[in-house]
Amino acid sequence: MAASSDSPAVDLAAAMITTPASLQDWLVILPLIVPLTAGAILVMIRHSTHWHRPVAGLALAALFLLDLLLLRRVLTEGPVVMMMGSWLPPFGIAFTADLLGTTLATVSAFVALVATATAPPSINTAERRYGFYPFLMLLMTGVTGAFLTGDLFNLYVWFEVLLISSFGLLVLGSEKSQIDGTVKYGLLNLVATTLFLVATGLLYGALGTLNMADIAIKARAAGPDVPLGALAALFMLAFATKAAAFPVNFWLPASYHTPTATVSALFAGLLTKVGVYALLKTLVLLLGPSSAYLGTLLAFVAGATMLAGALGALASSDFRRMLGWLVVSGIGNMLVGAALVTGGALTGSIFYAVHSMLVMSALYLASGVVEARAATADLRKLGGFYAASPLFSLVVLALLFAVAGLPPFSGFWPKAILVDAAFAAGAPWLGAAVLVSGFLITLAVGRAWLYIFWRGGPEGTPDGTVALAGVRSFESNAQAVALIGPVVVLAVAVAVIGLLPAGLGAIAEGAASGLLDPAGFTARVLGVTP
């Protein structure tokens, strides 16, 4: 080890940042430190399960608050950067909070906070003992790290962190169907992560850097002998698998219906969006010109994903499985931005990502309410919920309208922006795909709502009669509040975005222009422009 007396005189200023870092600068990394530390503490006290909820709740609230503060700062100042260990860029690992990552991180924290704040009864004692809350904290660490990091290999590390935590959350109940779902989910995601790692290694070999800003510069300056196009295709396949895009989407509907509703809600809200985020960041910001040739392919993938999701939703006879297909269809909408790479299309994609996080989490939580009362998610066996609880039924109807893209809810605006952008970019068929898939989803969700809520009882109940035998009442008022509360909070968010879209629209537009402006990003991180 180095000793103070015999160390040679080294000019540290050539390698390290020597200026002091204020608490303001720490704002970039605090959203990562909070869930990481909380997760470590929860693993340490894993047998004192009564402490888990308060610690996790406090950490999530702090995380959301810190994300909001960071978002405020990014909105006024542009990307905020911090170098780990004070090593100068591009050699140290950079954390670069740009508007896109910070917005998604903030919404993730909000969704996680709302979904777990009321101590869902579905997280029972056994699941707590197996470590629901520690896994949740580590999942949030991975998600936040992925959204905020400015280093490609570090992004891979956060992918691994969230992947391993999500394995843990998927098998919490140790039921046969859960293990079956986890194997499918795990295998495909491991393949995708390995592809991502391979692509990162090749990119490092080709460009000699892992810092995202540095990659953006060097990729644009690289000669034709550097196979950046092939690398972009590798990244695309890896992240498309993560995001569940057609034709590598089948792991999602096969696994998302197996865990408890809260876990499904978290996965639907957070995980696929990390894949979309990484896809947008690598293909648009980092490898922009080199990946342009993938635009047509991505446009086909986007359209096929939308339609496959919509058709899958129509064909499902299980409520939770249908929701899985709706997530897939939403991914198609988010890929339009990556395919067209125009300001409008990217704005629509980012807007859609935020909308999808809120609405899909809310719908999975709503499916948890339905399952808690009817003990099944089979559309054929459900029915009579409107007679049992009309207000809740209307909230779910609003959420289903939002997911189908009907005004005045949050799904309408991003789809309108996307259709507009598709026509403006000379791809009217992609705009038509958005509309057709929206129409098919309207049919699918309308059917589901009629079956679960509107008709009097399960299949076979005569018209005009009400058979409420299949709908149990809640065990207690507390259980009702704990189950329905999060759905209502998220539905309110969906309605507010639908009625007042200007704020989020401006943020999405800013995030999109950030993606299309590598010069601004690199100037912020490295102080130079390509």
Place this chain on the structure above:
Amino acid sequence: MNTIIFRTISPLLVSLMLLFSVFITLRGHNEPGGGFIGGLIAASAWALYGLSHGVPTVRRALRFHPMEIAGFGLFLAAATGILSLLFARNFMTGLWAFPQILGVEVALSTPMFFDIGVYFVVMGSMASIALSLEEREGGV
């Protein structure tokens, strides 16, 4: 595995391996070694002890559940990074102190404690896996 030779020699081996794992971890700053490989050696020591004396003996010797030890390691590693905040430096900036202990200069640094954290994470998680596998096989 239940031979008298193995049962007699394994406590010696285990203590030697644990000592060696500490040595490897501390040497890791400037030479081959470090918390990861040290933690692996320590975990294999516990696995060996489990083979010779049974998993319950190992669990008693460890006092804490291996996963709790891993959690402590993660906490320690994160804490060394957070320490930089008090000195107004970036996250995970290396901090050094050279106190004189009994007339000898001892180099203390946050990278060293980070590595010790890694040691506990690897030892805890690997020992946890090894012990539950040995338990499932029925042990001795």
